[in-house]
Amino acid sequence: MIPExxxxxxxxxxxxxxxxxxxxxxxxxxxxRNAIIIFMSVELMLNAVNLLLIAFSTYRSxxxxxxFVFFIMAVAAAEVAIGLAxxxxxxxxxxxxxxxxxxKLKW
Amino acid sequence: xxxxxxxSLFGILNLFLGFLKSRRILLPATLVFLLIALALTAQEWxxxxxxxxxxxxxxxxxxxxxxxILVTALLVVGISRNFGDDVEYTHPAEYYSIILFSITGxxxxxxxxxxxxxxxxxxxxxxxxxxxxxxxxxxxxxxEAALKYFLMxxxxxxxxxxxxxxxxxxxxxxKLGGIATYVQTAAQYRAVSPLLYIGLLFLFxxxxxxxxAAPFHFWTPDVYEGAPTIFTAFMSTIVxxxxxxxxxxxxxxxxxxxxxxxxxxxxxxxVLTLLIxxxxxxxxxxxxxxxxxxxxxxxxxxxxxxxxxxxxxQSAILFYSLxxxxxxxxxxxxxxxxxxxxxxxxxxxxxxxxxNGLAKTNPLLAFVMTVSMLSLAGIPLTAGFWGKFFIFSAAxxxxxxxxxxxxxxxxxVGIYYYFRVIIAMYLNPSEGDExxxxxxxKLTLLLxxxxxxxxxxxxxxxxxxx
Numbered sequence: 001m002i003p004e005x006x007x008x009x010x011x012x013x014x015x016x017x018x019x020x021x022x023x024x025x026x027x028x029x030x031x032x033r034n035a036i037i038i039f040m041s042v043e044l045m046l047n048a049v050n051l052l053l054i055a056f057s058t059y060r061s062x063x064x065x066x067x068f069v070f071f072i073m074a075v076a077a078a079e080v081a082i083g084l085a086x087x088x089x090x091x092x093x094x095x096x097x098x099x100x101x102x103x104k105l106k107w
Numbered sequence: 108x109x110x111x112x113x114x115s116l117f118g119i120l121n122l123f124l125g126f127l128k129s130r131r132i133l134l135p136a137t138l139v140f141l142l143i144a145l146a147l148t149a150q151e152w153x154x155x156x157x158x159x160x161x162x163x164x165x166x167x168x169x170x171x172x173x174x175x176i177l178v179t180a181l182l183v184v185g186i187s188r189n190f191g192d193d194v195e196y197t198h199p200a201e202y203y204s205i206i207l208f209s210i211t212g213x214x215x216x217x218x219x220x221x222x223x224x225x226x227x228x229x230x231x232x233x234x235x236x237x238x239x240x241x242x243x244x245x246x247x248x249x250x251e252a253a254l255k256y257f258l259m260x261x262x263x264x265x266x267x268x269x270x271x272x273x274x275x276x277x278x279x280x281x282k283l284g285g286i287a288t289y290v291q292t293a294a295q296y297r298a299v300s301p302l303l304y305i306g307l308l309f310l311f312x313x314x315x316x317x318x319x320a321a322p323f324h325f326w327t328p329d330v331y332e333g334a335p336t337i338f339t340a341f342m343s344t345i346v347x348x349x350x351x352x353x354x355x356x357x358x359x360x361x362x363x364x365x366x367x368x369x370x371x372x373x374x375x376x377x378v379l380t381l382l383i384x385x386x387x388x389x390x391x392x393x394x395x396x397x398x399x400x401x402x403x404x405x406x407x408x409x410x411x412x413x414x415x416x417x418x419x420x421q422s423a424i425l426f427y428s429l430x431x432x433x434x435x436x437x438x439x440x441x442x443x444x445x446x447x448x449x450x451x452x453x454x455x456x457x458x459x460x461x462x463n464g465l466a467k468t469n470p471l472l473a474f475v476m477t478v479s480m481l482s483l484a485g486i487p488l489t490a491g492f493w494g495k496f497f498i499f500s501a502a503x504x505x506x507x508x509x510x511x512x513x514x515x516x517x518x519x520v521g522i523y524y525y526f527r528v529i530i531a532m533y534l535n536p537s538e539g540d541e542x543x544x545x546x547x548x549k550l551t552l553l554l555x556x557x558x559x560x561x562x563x564x565x566x567x568x569x570x571x572x573x
Contacts, residue, residue, distance in 0.1 A: 015276070015302075022269055029262050038258055045265035049272045056276040065275055068223055072268060075230045079261055082234050086241050086257050090250045099258075102251045 006058050014055035021048035035087050035097040039080075046076050108158045108165050109147040110173060111214050114140070118207035125200020134189045134547075137203040138181060144210075145177040157220060161282065164220040171425055171572065172217045172352040179344045179432040180210050185551030186440040187337050202242060206341065209235030213349035217356075222271045222281040225353060229267065229317060232349060233260045236342050240334040248454065252333025259316070259326040267313025273306030283361045290364035299365070307362060307369060314357065318350035320410060321379035324403045331399035336446065336455070339395065340439035343402045344432040351409050355424055358413050366416060373414045378513055380407030385517040389524045394442060395457040397524055398435070401483060404521065405431050411514055412498050415505030423497035426569055430490035430562060434482035437555040440548070441476045448539040462528055464537025472542060473532045475552045482559045484525040485518050490562035497570075 021044060028041025050069045057065025087097065094101060117140035124136055148170055156165045184206065190199040212231025219225040237260060241253025275281060277300040278289040293299040312323065319327040331339045362369060384404030391397040409427055412420040445462060446455035466473035482491035495518060502511045562569060 018272075022265075025265065026262075029258070035254060035258070039261070042258070042261040042265055045262070046268065049265065049268040052269070052272040053275065056272065056279075060279050062279060064281055065272075068226075068271075068275075068281065071223055071227060075227065075234075078234055079230070079264075082237050083257050083261065086237065086250075086253045089241060089244055090254055093245070093247055093250055099254070102254060 003058070011055060011059050015052065018048045018052035018055070021045075021051070033098050033100050035090070035099055038099065039083055039087070043076065043080075046072060108151070108156070108163060108218075110144040110177075111163075111211055111218075113147055114144050114207050114211045114214070117144070118204040118211070121204040121207060122200055125198070125204075130189060130199050133199050133203050134184065134187065137184050137207065140207060141177055141181045141184065141210075145174065145181070148173045148177060159224075162221040162224045163215070163218045165218060167572070168352070168356070168421060169214075169218040172348065172428075173214050175425065175429050175432060176210060176213050176217070176345055176348055178429075179348070179436060180206065180341070182433070182436045182551055182555055183337065183341045183344070185554075186340070186436065186443065186548055188545065188548060190337075196244070197242075202239065205235045205238055209239070209341075210345065213345055216349040217352040219353065219356070220283055222274070222283075225357075226264075226268065226271065228349075229353070230264065232346060233264065233317070236260075236338075236346065239338040239341065240330060242338065243335050246333075246454070248333040249335060250333075252330045255326055255333075256330040263313050263316030263323070266309050266316070270306045270308065270310030270313055273302045274310060275306075276300075277303035277306060283356070286361045287364065290362060294364045303365070304368060307365065308372075310357065311354075311369060311373070314350060314354045315376060318347055318354060318406050318409075319403050320376050320406050321383045321403070322376070324380070324383065324406075327403055328396050328399040331402065332393065332396045332457075336395065336439055336443045336457075339398075340436050343398070343439075344435050347402065347406065347409075348428040348432060351406075351413070351424055351428060355413050355421065359416055359420070363416070370414055370416070373410060374507065374510055377407050377410035377414055377510060380404065380410060381514055381517045385520040385524075389520055391524070392459065393457050394459050394461065394528065395446075397459075398438060398442075401521070401524070402435070404517065405483075407517070408495065408498050408514060411507065411510060412501045414510070415501045415507055417501055417504040419497070419501045419504060422570055423494075423501040426490075426497050426562075426566065427494035429569060430482060430494035430559070433555045433559045433562075434479040434489075434491055437475050437479040437552050437559070438483070440552050440555070441472050441479070444472065444542045444544055444548070448542055459527055459531050460535075460538070462531040463535040464539075465532040465542075467537045468539065468541040469544075471549065472544070472552070475556045476532060477529050478556045478559055480525040480528055482563070484522045486522075488560065488563045490559045490566070492563060493566040497566075 025041045025045035029038050032038050050072055053065040053069050151165050152170050190197045190202055209232050212228045215224055215228030237257045240256050241249055243249035278286045280286055316323040384400050384407055388397050388400035412423045446457050449456055482489035485491045485495040
């Protein structure tokens, strides 16, 4: 059964909201130059997905989607640990987080 | 299934082995661990089983791709030279355990039966790779490669997940079987939810990112060039094999019913990958960067088999990955020792010029390199020839004539840049001294060469299994 509180908002609205958040995340990744902000945008994308999964899961009364969200959160935490470590390592060497400075590798 | 469990335990064990004073035990220990995993995989041959609440399927596809990945990992560990025994700033125990962990992820990607398993497998593999790319902490190139790989990889994961969420919204299931049933019935009644198409698109984009197909390949050359060469060898083989196994499984099992929708798109991507990979590779001055573009182009050939979607595609992808992995490992193995011969502008010399006159100083290394280049170019009597042959015959079966013509033309372009190395080795005058290579290293390189030639002469050794 779908709880009545949830039913007040149609499923489409959740899809629109999640897609909007996801697109904001993509734009952030593509346009920002600070490594941490890019990273935050990626997290925004992941959380948009979480929202979407929870909405689908609730409307279908199917717990699988919510279990998936736990997996995403756990993996995202691991990714944050690795990502921040890489960013710290880089900052120690370059003293900057500007990805525009990352141009040692090109043909 | 046992191989997945055992490898994750061995990885932890390896970390504890790092406490020992002598680091020399790590390399043989890792080899033994991988051999045990290979044996555990092999004994599951001809079994059909589902494990972990129907999330992992063990069948011959799983066993054969796992075997390729484990053999490749054995070879890569064989040329790893303990990551410098006496050097203070390397951490061999950690590197070896991360390698073992990443293989766990790769095996999960091959055997997945549920999109949760696919996601977890992709992430275990990718996160391990981000770390390995950045292991050379003091080198700016390695740092930059790690950051680029991490940001692009996480971005791709986000796209992949969005696709999974949309597919879940349309089908109500993460299981491959459930998705396939929905796709088939919905296609019959012409009532496919648009969410499914959006999801399929995003899921495929995410996977194509991981296997570095053309419009999503831009991170590959930088990452492959910046990473330490041994890990470049590891990621260009293992990630590609596992990625294509997963992509093939998605395309044929879950979305086989929606073939009409994704075939055209994937065909265009295959053509783009072939064109961009091969033509850009021809312009490179750095051998390592050329190998990165060549790995993009090989992704194009493999995509051809996925697009064809005939029963033979599976064995074609299998054989091609095997031939490609063997040749790539030996090419990078030779590059590792040759690039250390004489530094160029403060870093290892990875230009074509580094190979000048290698045939005079080290005929054996030159021979290994020649066989590997011939195999990558697809010259007969090497495994690479049969790999291309099987892929092209799958394409013929799938009526992909136009694609086939482009692929054949592009493999001619491939011959040009692969032969540049051979010419440099045999015709140019020597610049450096003889390279001293340890016996274990030499043995591994010889093994890859012998296997490449063996499968080139008797391709039925592999193909008779199917």
